[in-house]
Amino acid sequence: MIEVERLNKVFGSTPVIQDVAFTVEAGEILGFLGPNGAGKTTTMRILAGYLPATSGTARIAGYDVHEDSLAVRHRIGYLPENPPLYLDMTVEGFLYFVARLKGVAAGSLAEKVTSAIKRCNLTEKRKVLIRKLSKGYRQRVSIAQAIVHDPPAIILDEPTIGLDPRQIIEVRNLIKSLAGEHTIILSTHILPEVSMTCDRVAIISSGKVVATNTPENLRAQLESTSGYEMEVEGNPRKAQSMLENLRGVSSVEISPNGTQSGERAFIRIIPVPGAEPGHELAATLIDAGLGLYEMRRTRPTLEDVFLELTTTESAVTGEKQAMEE
Template sequence: MIEVEHLSKIYGTTQAIADVTFRVEPGEILGFLGPNGAGKTTTMRILAGYLPATQGTARVAGFEVHENSMAVRQRIGYLPEHPPLYPDMTVEAFLYFVARIKRVPAGDRAEKVRSAMQRCFLAEKAQVSIHKLSKGFRQRVGIAQAIVHDPPAIILDEPTVGLDPRQIIEVRKLIESMAGDRTVILSTHILPEASTLCNRIAILHQGRIVATDTPEQLQQRLVSGAGYEVELEGTPANAEQAITTVRSLPGIQTVELATNATLPPNRYLLQVTATAQAEPAPEIAASLIAKGMRLHELRRTRVSLEDVFLTLTTADPQPEALRAELEGDESNSCQ
């Protein structure tokens, strides 16, 4: 388990992170999502014991990071964005070296190294010098060094950066297989990666966590009502009549004519929002057909994780207001 409470870090006059609070349970993958410079790496380095916090506390497996940094390092696996590998060492020799540093008992090292290489699909590269490996295999070595001592918590900073599509898929599968009963924090700015791999996502903006929840709940909570798209065929006058007709229905909030839609000639797209309680699709279709409109398609629209991310990271971070907007009166927004 990883617990962070009111964590802050100040470099001179620059506040890198401010009042960061969250909790990650065993078996859970928490995604740290944010633009470059949001404070993801700073938070991870504090958790890994490589950087002191200015304020706040962080605990890993019950140990306070600042007071018990050596105990924490033995219980955490850390993959920096640029893993510090020794290029002249073979894969196996490097992992033995890391196991020794992590204080793995001498009698257990061979098995731990073998297990890490097997899990990271490195067995065939055991005697290959690291400098001869591809970027994807070097990243696997970085992950192997993070798990060679079998830690209960793993922190991965941008683990797929710079990899090709095939390598990205392989590394993602590896991360999924590592979770099990471990606590995993995954830093990324790749939205599909966070949505695919993570049970929950914490969005950081300008050093603050502005939202924490499952990908699905983040998408739902940003939406104040339901959205629909209505595709019609006809003249501009028909489109105006359709707008007037739909606006008159109960539960409808807004109706706009989409100006940037790519459609065949004489086709029009209406963008409709309704209250959260309304289910106006049947009434929309029936009213338009009753007016003689040629309705081609009526579909529900869905807010994407990208929409959520852009909304939360383009405004000044105001944590209390955002929590109220996104999470109502929930008191465990970061648990």
């Protein structure tokens, strides 16, 4: 449904996105995840036909977003980063205007507008001027604006920004209910949003897509780095070599580094994938005469995946730059 190939955008001499590529199957929700300034909005704008790409192609429903811009615009709903609202119009008036603009036939105008209003829970506000609405309601009106003409593809740039927790849940449910009939791509920098709403995630960092996968697989990918964390009293150096020699332990990390006895320290263990050295670890520590205060499994969250993917990327480029200098 949405195919993006080697998309590049250069502003002046700064590349904003580089070789971005992904596909979204019909009926799927793709989360476009990245820190602020990673190029999410730029990618969304290119997909919506608002900005032309410097090179590369993007196709929606088989039409090139630049060559067949009008054909694409008929088939997309787009929520820009800033809600595009006319403050002097009522909610209903605005949605009628957008529906007409998007080419909805006069016969089905009322039906489509009513259904969008219902879907976005705006029924009681439909005669209210947009100027008088709170930020959360305005955001809902902008989402209604993106779905009012029932487009096959929906592009949402940060759909839950500025909403309170209850509204966020409502919007997420709304987005989920749209999947199936609609293909959705949504950008966000909020991780739980992706694991809760999206079928697949593309992680973008400094303008490059660093991973595309399902949220579950991304988490599983880092499962190997799950480990143990222990808080001990005493000098953990005594136990270090014993711990390292245990079967199933791949690395041992102690912090703070030079610990005096009588102070508490943290030991982090990364096990060999598949190994469960939990009880040997505890036994070893106690044999070494250390006081064990806390021991827990650390499981990677999507945050860790995200941080690892986005920070390794910058560390690598940082090294490159250092080498070049």
